[in-house]
Amino acid sequence: MALERTAPTEGPPPLAAYGAVWVLTLASALAVQLARVTEFSVLPFIGILTLGMLFSAWVSRTPLSENMRFLFGFLDGAIALLCITGQPFLNDLFGITTDNSVEVYLSLSFLWYLCLRSVLMVTIGALVFQSVPALALFGLIATYMLAAQILWLFALLLLAMLFLMLVSHRMEWGRRFEAAEVGYALRTVFSTWVLAGAAAFLMTPLLAQTIGHLISTAVVGIPFRPNMQGQHTQAMPPELQAGAGAASLSKMEVMRVRIEGEGQPPYLRMDVYSFYTGRGWNRGRMFYEEMLSPRPGVFVPARPLEVPSAQQVSVTVRLSSGWHRNLYLPGYPVEVQAPLAQLYIVRPGGTVVSYQALSAGESYTARTYWLADDPDLLRQAPPASPRFPFQMPAHPRIRLPGDAPRSRLAALVDQLTRQQPTQYDKVVALIRYIEQNTAYNLNVEPYPPDVDVVEHFLFEAKQGYCVEFATALAVMCLYADIPARVVSGFILQERDPETGEYIVREEHRHLWTEVYFEGIGWVAFDATRNAPEIGVEALAEQQVDEATHQARRQWLQRVVDMLIATTVLAILYLLLAPRLGWAQRTPMRRAQKLYQQLVFALRFYGIDPPTAGQTPRAYLESAVEVLRQKGSDATPLLETLLPALLEYFYAAPQRSAALEPEVTRQTARVRNKILQELGVRRLILRLVELGRRKVYGS
Incomplete structure (x- = not known):
């Protein structure tokens, strides 16, 4: 129409x-x-x-x-x-x-x-x-x-x-x-x-x-x-660079994590790096193994793990921001439930990925196999042999001919591990040396480009953050003929006191070391756990401000919800x-509102409201006579308002719109003048009296 x-x-x-x-x-x-x-x-x-x-x-x-x-x-x-x-x-x-x-x-x-x-x-x-x-x-x-x-x-x-x-x-x-x-x-x-x-x-x-x-x-x-698929240079940087200098990560929330089980794993695994280059790490040779799907949305490894339930944990991850092809898990997958069509295990790292990305608001659940750091169990493991895929690092100075002089790093590792009876004790000795001779510092200066990162970290700079600590421990283990690699992901260290969930932010990104134990598997070790921190005062203030930051975000979310509801x-x-049929404001309705305000003010002065059938003209003329008898200064103001208000009542829309500002101003003057003459005490008494009449009648 x-x-x-x-x-x-x-x-x-x-x-x-x-x-x-x-x-x-x-x-x-x-x-x-x-x-x-x-x-x-x-x-x-x-x-x-x-x-x-x-x-x-x-x-x-x-x-x-x-x-x-x-x-x-x-x-x-x-x-x-x-x-x-x-x-x-x-x-x-x-x-x-x-x-x-x-x-x-x-x-x-x-x-x-x-x-x-x-x-x-x-x-x-x-x-x-x-x-x-x-x-x-x-x-x-x-x-x-x-x-x-x-x-x-x-x-x-x-x-x-x-x-x-x-x-x-x-x-x-x-x-x-x-x-x-x-x-x-x-x-x-x-x-x-x-x-x-x-x-x-x-x-x-x-x-x-x-x-x-x-x-x-x-x-x-x-x-x-620049285009990320641009031309490659001859000297490609490592996939994970170490010694790159200060790190700065935001507080943006990435995900919420709930873990159920006897243990509480401290990490969520993302990527595994096996080959050290002297300046960082590369993933090395890897292949994707498709997981089996017994029913839609449920995935299990093609080569399932048979592990006792005591070593399994259940994890539920709800993504809060971004797009993610990695499924962050605290260990090795036993079963995964996710809103995806296909999942893959990256071998030999054991991480889980998907070609289809998960977005903010989506969630997945998994049962994983998590190897705890149990000293008694790990001391019983025999020495692991460095065979594929546990190859030695690619850096030429790590493997030297038998008659060549050993490097400072090789001599140090031999000195620290020579008297240790088990592989586990050797790893602990290396961690203890790193913790006692280096410091954790997020604002460390970049390392020179022509040095080996581990040697510069241990003997020169003696400062770094998780990348340098994990790299040093892994390379020192490799010098001791212990298979080791580094793993990137997130550390679980902040909990929501209301829900018990872990809050994972960008600033919780972490790198740690995994060491292989024969007959057991890859076990996580973290050389930063007991290392002294530089700038710890600033970190303490940051933790104190975290509660305030979280409260502000929750308050902001409530404000946004309220604004959305109001707009809807x-x-x-x-x-x-x-x-x-809810009509818009018309001149007649506006005139009635002004007339009612005027009647309410006159009632404070003791003038009764208009009777049934009494026109506005008759009522206001009688009100003028009452005000004149009482000697009120509002009498001339009301006499001036009367013709303008009546014209505003019955004029055409264009004329009413022109009269509205002046009528509104004159009505306000009459109302204010009456209230000024009454004073505060009489005004309060009249309010009480009018309220009593409203409830109990006259």
């Missing part, structure tokens, strides 16, 4: 539209905060946004000339250029660290633009345009970080956009056929989303190769991230109000 469009509304945008834009910009700010490695305070952005919104709402109430509109558009473009080229200057004003990675740099530029342009949103079109850079910002963030919190904020953004577009649609179509235009509004909004999404999908690659390179290199001075209710009101 065709709809007849009424004259467009030329008035200022409603305050509800400003509220929707404030909500979607807040969601954008919180998303950028979550996506950065180093967190920053969003309070400056919220302050700028709020002040800008208030200024725009105030300016929008004043008619703007064409020249002013052109000036506002020019300033909008200038702000965009400033946010791209002058972001370091803006960051320095509020103490925010500038991140030089192009994705994070552009994300913060988008956020600055969203907040600074808030002073220019004086029309409904300018308000609706705020959703364009906000959508681009979320799309950019999704290319390098995707977390459950980001998805919630994106849902809030879309709901605020829907509300804003419905408000814009209603302003454009006026008030006629409100019940019939709901379907048209929904079709318009959702078709706009589909077209915008398709255009973004088609145009993004082209813009990235043209304007993106121009902005990132010529304007910003930061090149785009507002959208439902816009859609259902016309169909249910």
